[in-house]
Amino acid sequence: ASKAAAPKAAVIPVLPSGLVDLLMLDQMLAAYPNALVCLMVANNETGVRHDIAAAAWACAAHGAILHVDAAQSAGRCREDWLKLGASSVALSGHKAGGPPGAGALVFSSAHGEHVAPLLKGGGQERGWRGGTPALAAIAGMAAALDQPYEAVKIAEYRDELEAFCVGIGGQVMGADAARMPNTLCVALPGVRADTQLIALDMAGVAVSAGSACSSGKVAASHVLLAMGMGDLAGQAIRVSLPWNVTQADCTAFKQAYEMMARRALHRNPVPLTQAQFAN
Structure with a gap:
């Protein structure tokens, strides 16, 4: 999917442990500053959790933007990835036990106002995505994320x-x-x-x-x-x-x-x- 969306994107290597190679990330950002870096909180095959704070620090040092995929982690670990330095975080409702059909893209205060609309139209969702929201699925996602996780x-x-x-x-x-x-x-x-x-x-x-x-x-x-x-x-x-x-x-x-x-x-x-x- 990443190759289809961004065929020229560079892939950050991982270590044998499954953790992202932060040294290579720093070297890649030195060569390509101001990049968009996309990183999962946790890999959905191995469950390995990446050091989001360290990745965010490397991105900030090179003027890069860090987008975090928390679909596998939301509801299962209580972390504030925006406070750790991420520019945006993607969530998925059904991964947290909610109904399919709803997700969320959460921006930091420094980046949300500069994002171009995904679907132009009405003023729904602060003008980022036109169309009537799926209220039942959204409510289900909110309820699922609010549940305690043992x-x-x-x-x-x-x-x-x-x-x-x-x-x-x-x-x-x-x-x-x-x-x-x-x-x-x-x-x-x-x-x-x-x-x-x-x-x-x-x-x-x-x-x-x-x-x-x-x-x-x-x-x-x-x-x-x-x-x-x-x-x-x-x-x-x-x-x-x-x-x-x-x-x-x-x-x-x-x-x-x-x-x-x-x-x-x-x-x-x-x-x-x-x-x-x-x-």
């Missing part, structure tokens, strides 16, 4: 699943970085992601190979390839815990994952079709 409890569940997967032979992606409490990206060396997806799906467990937007796709993760994970990029699944996850859910996942891993590794492994797995 980050500590959900992180404990995530850590429980992580330790279990590692004990069977899994390798956690981004384990050395701060991560979102609900996201676990784990590779099972030697076992293709599609093999894992089929087996877990047959056991009633929904995971994805890559981000939730990639559910059903089995290509190697471009995120993990950028992290230098090599073959593991095609052997990793993403587990995302909902706000209402329970201990019973975690137990069901562990049972399904153990059965999948032991069977796949015993077969050394070969991609399983649904018919094969049913035998």
Whole structure:
């Protein structure tokens, strides 16, 4: 999507931890000052959380504008990204548990008045986007963002699943970085992601190979390839815990994952079709 929107845009590399390479960002900004920098608060595949304050400092030093994508993080971590130095922040209602169809673009006081309208027309939304707002979806988004989020409890569940997967032979992606409490990206060396997806799906467990937007796709993760994970990029699944996850859910996942891993590794492994797995 970024290549289609900005084909000449430069991509900031990441470290093996999944964190953005801040040294390279500083060097790139020195070569291209006054740039627009777009950075996710947290990666939607690995859950790795970037240092927004440090990125904002680098941008300010070179006169650059920092836009932050907080779709994966809004409602799950209580940070004021504008106070940390971002010029604008994008939010998504359904990612926080609200209905689909509403999002928000929040500007800092220094930049909002200088933005050209997306859709010219009436005076809705301060003249930035003409048309009647989707009031029901907007109200739902506001209600979802206002709900408490039990980050500590959900992180404990995530850590429980992580330790279990590692004990069977899994390798956690981004384990050395701060991560979102609900996201676990784990590779099972030697076992293709599609093999894992089929087996877990047959056991009633929904995971994805890559981000939730990639559910059903089995290509190697471009995120993990950028992290230098090599073959593991095609052997990793993403587990995302909902706000209402329970201990019973975690137990069901562990049972399904153990059965999948032991069977796949015993077969050394070969991609399983649904018919094969049913035998």
